[in-house]
Amino acid sequence: MGIEIMRRLEAIAKEAALQRSVELFSVELKGQGARKILRVTIDKDPAVSIADCAGMSRDLSAMLDVEGILKGGYTLEVTSPGIDRPLRNKADFIKYTGKLAKIVTKAAAGAKDNCFTGTIVSVTEDAVSLEDKRATVEIKFPDIIRAKLEIEIK
Structure with missing residues (x-):
């Protein structure tokens, strides 16, 4: 995927995270065609709940459908970094x-x-x-x- 598409996906995910009061941890896009997987990782103190992931998934899916960035279908996964989270910076x-x-x-x-x-x-x-x-x-x-x-x- 192109850099511009990733920037747009990250901007949309960041907006959805802001609306949900969670932190956008990472955005990854893997695969091609209808087998694309958009994995969005969110974080929150003290912890991300299943309800946070489900709500983010609904909101982000609707926003992505309106934008029409990902052609040919995709699978959206919203997750937390987990208790063994990466330390990035x-x-x-x-x-x-x-x-x-x-x-x-x-x-x-x-x-x-x-x-x-x-x-x-x-x-x-x-x-x-x-x-x-x-x-x-x-x-x-x-x-x-x-x-x-x-x-x-x-």
Whole structure:
């Protein structure tokens, strides 16, 4: 799909999310023809409910039908990021300070490991610090390949 179509889809999804008082987390469009899947992920404090997803789905579907952007049919999926949500940027790390996270980094020369799991203890302008049972490690944002919250069982 073209960049312009994705921008329009994101703008419409953002408007629907605003009307529903939820945060637009992500918009993905996969597949082709009648097999297109539009996956919209929403977030809300303290949690996204089934009613939030159903309401967003109804509103967004109606808005997309009026706009007529997706030709040939599509399947709309509205979901939450889940409890093991991805951490995408510095704001996410700040929001979840004190939570357990897993971070995969670029392989550094001489490094023993490029996968770290620990509690987010601090976030600076250019790095996040994780603390596990052994030590605290500082990871620079440009070195992060992917990060997500881990499920904590207490």
